[in-house]
Amino acid sequence: MNQKRKIRVLVAKPGLDGHERGAHVVAYGLRDAGFEVIYTGLRQTTEQIVNAAIQEDVDVIGLSILSGAHVSLTRKVLDELKNQKAEDIMVIVGGIVPSEDIRDLKEMGVREVFTAGTPISAISDFIESAIPAD
Amino acid sequence: MAEDNKYLEKIKTQQKEWEENVLQKRVKRFNLKESPTKFYSPLSTIKNDFCEKVGFPGQYPYTSGNNPFDFWRAYAGDAAKMGYRPDWGGAGGVGKYGGFGTAEDYRDYLIRMHSMGRTGGPNMAFDLVTQCGYDSDSPFADGEVGRVGVAIDTFRDFATIYEPYTGALEIDKVPSNFTINAPAAIIIAMYAVLADKRGVPLNKLKGTPQNDILKEFIARGTYIFPPKPSLRLFRDTCVFCTQLMPELNINSMGGYHIREAGASRVQDLAFSMANAAAYLQTGIDGGLAVDLFAPKFTFNAFGGSMEIYPEIAFQRAARRIYARMLKERFHAKNPRSMLIRQPITAHIGCSSTTLQRPLNNLTRAVVGGMAAGMSGGMPGAFPPFDEPMGLGHSQEAVQLQLDATRILIYEAKVSDVNDPWAGSYFMESLTDEIEEQTIAEMEKIENMGGAVAAIENGYMQKAIAKSSYQKQRKIDKQEEFVIGVNCYTGQNEINVNVNREVEASYDPELMKSAEKRQKEKLSRLKRERDNTTVHSLLSTLRQHAKDEAVNLMPDICKCVENDVSLQEICDVFREVFGEFQQAKL
Numbered sequence: 001m002n003q004k005r006k007i008r009v010l011v012a013k014p015g016l017d018g019h020e021r022g023a024h025v026v027a028y029g030l031r032d033a034g035f036e037v038i039y040t041g042l043r044q045t046t047e048q049i050v051n052a053a054i055q056e057d058v059d060v061i062g063l064s065i066l067s068g069a070h071v072s073l074t075r076k077v078l079d080e081l082k083n084q085k086a087e088d089i090m091v092i093v094g095g096i097v098p099s100e101d102i103r104d105l106k107e108m109g110v111r112e113v114f115t116a117g118t119p120i121s122a123i124s125d126f127i128e129s130a131i132p133a134d
Numbered sequence: 135m136a137e138d139n140k141y142l143e144k145i146k147t148q149q150k151e152w153e154e155n156v157l158q159k160r161v162k163r164f165n166l167k168e169s170p171t172k173f174y175s176p177l178s179t180i181k182n183d184f185c186e187k188v189g190f191p192g193q194y195p196y197t198s199g200n201n202p203f204d205f206w207r208a209y210a211g212d213a214a215k216m217g218y219r220p221d222w223g224g225a226g227g228v229g230k231y232g233g234f235g236t237a238e239d240y241r242d243y244l245i246r247m248h249s250m251g252r253t254g255g256p257n258m259a260f261d262l263v264t265q266c267g268y269d270s271d272s273p274f275a276d277g278e279v280g281r282v283g284v285a286i287d288t289f290r291d292f293a294t295i296y297e298p299y300t301g302a303l304e305i306d307k308v309p310s311n312f313t314i315n316a317p318a319a320i321i322i323a324m325y326a327v328l329a330d331k332r333g334v335p336l337n338k339l340k341g342t343p344q345n346d347i348l349k350e351f352i353a354r355g356t357y358i359f360p361p362k363p364s365l366r367l368f369r370d371t372c373v374f375c376t377q378l379m380p381e382l383n384i385n386s387m388g389g390y391h392i393r394e395a396g397a398s399r400v401q402d403l404a405f406s407m408a409n410a411a412a413y414l415q416t417g418i419d420g421g422l423a424v425d426l427f428a429p430k431f432t433f434n435a436f437g438g439s440m441e442i443y444p445e446i447a448f449q450r451a452a453r454r455i456y457a458r459m460l461k462e463r464f465h466a467k468n469p470r471s472m473l474i475r476q477p478i479t480a481h482i483g484c485s486s487t488t489l490q491r492p493l494n495n496l497t498r499a500v501v502g503g504m505a506a507g508m509s510g511g512m513p514g515a516f517p518p519f520d521e522p523m524g525l526g527h528s529q530e531a532v533q534l535q536l537d538a539t540r541i542l543i544y545e546a547k548v549s550d551v552n553d554p555w556a557g558s559y560f561m562e563s564l565t566d567e568i569e570e571q572t573i574a575e576m577e578k579i580e581n582m583g584g585a586v587a588a589i590e591n592g593y594m595q596k597a598i599a600k601s602s603y604q605k606q607r608k609i610d611k612q613e614e615f616v617i618g619v620n621c622y623t624g625q626n627e628i629n630v631n632v633n634r635e636v637e638a639s640y641d642p643e644l645m646k647s648a649e650k651r652q653k654e655k656l657s658r659l660k661r662e663r664d665n666t667t668v669h670s671l672l673s674t675l676r677q678h679a680k681d682e683a684v685n686l687m688p689d690i691c692k693c694v695e696n697d698v699s700l701q702e703i704c705d706v707f708r709e710v711f712g713e714f715q716q717a718k719l
Binding site for chain 2: 016020021024027028029039041042045067068069073076097116120121
């Protein structure tokens, strides 16, 4: 049991949005909480994100979007995951997301949306409870 | 002198007695390790020479302010009688910061604003596609065209926006703002070509391009080329503007974005100053005398926080550090070169606003307005309380914000005294402390080789990322408190709602169709233009880009004039300069 595999998370910034603070904070925070974290950096296409997620064998993709393009970008990531038969990778979203869009994102298949003011522990607790232990 | 010494000895004795008999007694009574508050006496500022460190407002080193009073203060009474209503975010004669959709959409919006009497110059937000040097037909543009600003692919788009700016609103009469950085040279060229075509002399053009690429690498993220060639483009704009458009501001530097990205107060100031030093040196290396161009440098703002005492000290320290840097390091003689020209001073920073119980943001903004008024600026309550709600500012939030500022000016009379903290034992020692820490950090960057080196090696980026995480940890661990977020969130607290009418300035249908319309327009233009000329201009641009000594502005102007697109120009630079790769965190 002490050899338990760490949960792997890809923190990703899709599109051209350059607001990185949230992604940085979440990446550092999840790393400190014991997750294996990979951060893509800025300006990733949705294909690049999904390819990185598969290559890095992650359990979770965390998309950070503050440009208002969250619905279309997230849909593309989910579609690409489906194309690549990798729907088992859980997708969560963080950023400035109005409540009506949160509902739409969840209907699309996003497991949870975290907006401003969320403590890191809320994100790490959510991931731990959502990912079945090996 | 002997009298002075006797006086200080007396204070020292009293301080000792106070600490032992009053302070410690109380600390023990409440079972604390140390006092939660501080007190300052003349002993804190014993080394201070008032004339050297503070000075009178409008005199070197400008600690107490750039001016004895500002323009707005001179006419504050008249403004109240006239009911003058400024545009939100429209300092210095430009209109409200905005932009969306295609150039036609934004033009029609501006025409609507004009019919409402809002005739400030264009204050342009560009979409991310434009900011990152792509055209609307690029795969990178997918879903982003016209979203966070207007899409500009070619000069024709730019000229379309200016169609309603003629006659009394001709571009030699109203200023423009361009919030653009990596492709700033191209937008400045478009402005020059527009003036040329209209027969407006270039030396009459007013306005401000942001043109602050260095902070993009460390905070805002819309960089394209590596720092060195980016500074070469800055040099070319700096020389071009100084020689041909002397009324235009050259840049609008920001510590604001740096702090919002998570930097500490000292990092904000030190990194901004290091960036400013790099721009100043670049202008000098470009062959310009410092006093010829430094007066046209501006700052948009430094970052802010809710901690108003250090924010006031910060503004005082910033003015002093910048003035001294200009005078001592860059040998400026013109006092105007030494001023931090910025539209606002202290403020809370948008990142201090909370999504939780958002009306509290009005209270926060008022606190920031007090700090602004006490730090050499208009006591602006900034931003509107619904800033973090992500749907545009409502008319109600803007009204409350405007009224809060008016109450601070006219009822509380916050701006009737200049630098009210001057000479305060506490504020002077805090100002010194921030200055010392900032200078130490600036020296650290200088020893690395300056701002460019500290960006190339990732130092500034890592420092900001770490600082933002430390701030979040403090909030998570309740070492810092944010009302309604990590404390006072119980069932007895209620959420106070206010009606919000969001101004429907941007038609959502137009936003949706912008990408398609913009692409059609661009593809038509690319078919119809003289493509032989386009290829030959791009090839000359490529040749000249390879030669560091050449100023590229005349070539860029020719490209722009002949309908070469923004991405086509940027692609040549990508090929010659390469693209910036961020170091891993």
